[in-house]
Amino acid sequence: MDINWLLVWELTLTLAVITSTAVTIFIFTLPSTYSHFHPHKAKEADFTEDDKKRAELSGYAYYQKHKEADGVLKVDASVQVVVLGDIGRSPRMQYHALSIADHGGHVDLVGYVDSEIHPDVLASRMINVVPIPPFPYATKSKMLFLLTAPLKVLWQFQALYHALGYRSKAAKWMLVQNPPSIPTLLVAQLICFFRNTRLVVDWHNFGYSILALRLGPQHPMVKVSEWYEGVLSRSATAHFAVTNAMCRVLKQKWGIEALPLHDRPARHLQPLSQERRLGFLRTRPELKDQDFDLETRSWRLIVSSTSWTPDEDFSVLLEALVQYAIAREGNEKLPRLWAVITGKGPEKAHYMSRIEQLVQEGKLKDIIIATAWLSTEDYASLLGSADLGISLHTSSSGVDLPMKVVDMFGTGLPVAGWSKFEAWPELVKEGENGRGFQSAEGLSAVLQDLFDGDDRELVRLRQGALRECERRWDDEWMPVAGQLFRLKH
Structure with missing residues (x-):
């Protein structure tokens, strides 16, 4: 009996040491916190000669107009624009990034880089593209999808958490595309909590309704996804939605007051002679x-x-x-x-x-x-x-x-x-x-x-x-x- 109690004591002590060590490491390695006392800054050295030749696109014209006497531009508005998808195939999020940059904000644009990104995004020194690695295995099989989905979520969680918490600076705002909501909303909430960042959700659709196309509306995963999406989104600072109809549904379904922000054509889309x-x-x-x-x-x-x-x-x-x-x-x-x-x-x-x-x-x-x-x-x-x-x-x-x-x-x-x-x-x-x-x-x-x-x-x-x-x-x-x-x- 004494031996058993001794074994239990040793195991408990070991687990306590491991847990306390893990918590200590976690606390000391938390992402840095946003502070308005230390805003993003832009200096002359941040712009190349090519940037100066295309001053409007690169942000150099804005820098010249608004820099202070010491040659430093203090960037008050900093935004992490997040899309858990291919940036090149997410025009609305690219337009968000360009608009923020055009009006003097700094942007970290986070997402997959599988296809061509808008050239104006790449030209702007006010926009930093932060690529995240895609899940290495994809399947069309419904059975394999159910088996690999948890692994994909775990992969996306760590990749997105690392990109938002450690590969980009703390920002005042985070603008997240929804869907996909899993695990995007959870990661966004954690990072915003740790980094003192304000979360804004840009509603393009509902994640659970897209999942229902594949699994059926009554599938348990669809029900869980719907609950998760509502719970994780309610505490955001603000919401945008692509239609008035979506604003009404968000209000009725989850009590979310969203601002309608309709898609409009960007400047590069013009009628031709x-x-x-x-x-x-x-x-x-x-x-x-x-x-x-x-x-x-x-x-x-x-x-x-x-x-x-x-x-x-x-x-x-x-x-x-x-x-x-x-x-x-x-x-x-x-x-x-x-x-x-x-x-x-x-x-x-x-x-x-x-x-x-x-x-x-x-x-x-x-x-x-x-x-x-x-x-x-x-x-x-x-x-x-x-x-x-x-x-x-x-x-x-x-x-x-x-x-x-x-x-x-x-x-x-x-x-x-x-x-x-x-x-x-x-x-x-x-x-x-x-x-x-x-x-x-x-x-x-x-x-x-x-x-x-x-x-x-x-x-x-x-x-x-x-x-x-x-x-x-x-x-x-x-x-x-x-x-x-x-x-x-």
Whole structure:
């Protein structure tokens, strides 16, 4: 008995020493805390000669205008902009970063770097990109997804915690994209607590509703995710939401008062002249050896941007094009179509195989379908050169909106989009700047209506899109986010 008590005592003492040591190490290695007495600073030496040549983009012009007598610019507004996703495929978060930097704030932009980042982000000395390593294993299998999901969450937790706590300076604000909410919101809350940082959640959608697309709305993981998302987000300092409808749902569901901050086109998305359109189209490899008449537009160019995910059913577009090809055989007024699909994602290989099969079966006669991953500049030129944009976003929550439509409006491009969700009318005005559809048959009918040889409706929609593009991102952003972060005009 004495031996057993001695063993218990030794084990307890050992565990106590280990625990106290671990707690001590944890306390002494906590991330540094933000203090307004030690703001970020910019000096002349921070800017290269190239930065000085492109002073507006690099932030050097702002530095010159606002620096103090000793040549130091004190940066009062510092923000960690966080997206647990590919930065290059997160235009809204990049626009946040650019707007903060343009108005004198310092930004640490944290996320994956899998694709091209906006060149203006890379050019700015006020923006520091902090890449995080992606989870090394991905799967499409539902069973393997359930097995690997906990490992992925643990991986993301440590990677994001390290990036926010140790690879970037303590900031006054943290702006977090949601979704994904797991583990982003938990890590953000911990870092904000340790570093005296104010948390702002930018709601693009609901994480649990996206998870429900894969597992079903009644799955226990979906229920847990919904609870987690509500609990972890309530204590944030402020919230932005992409639609008025989402603001209403946040208020009703979790008592969250969110500020509506609608997506608007960025400055690099502009309408193109006829000369610039022709110049761009002549460079496209998809048109090589085709007998399209670029001058008279004896064909029509449609563009769709997709992430090739379950919330965008690409089969709707394919079926609509098949129906269009059939209709064209009996209506000589209908032009040939060139469809360009941009984007990357997990469903792409499946649909490419389907496209190849339809071509071999002769069901896409006089319709060219090409996929592309374009630079920021070329994507803007493609939208500006097209006749119609196609949005297949179906919305898992019903209250989010596809930013791709905003990009299309930025170049004066009218849109046909899936309209069977609540927030759609906040963005597209039926018959004014776009058309809605709710089936493949509906999309085929829209294409036939707009391309039947009478361009009057298409011209009217383009005029509406041009009116929509007059209000830009900064016009929407500055009165909402700029005021919250107390940035200067």
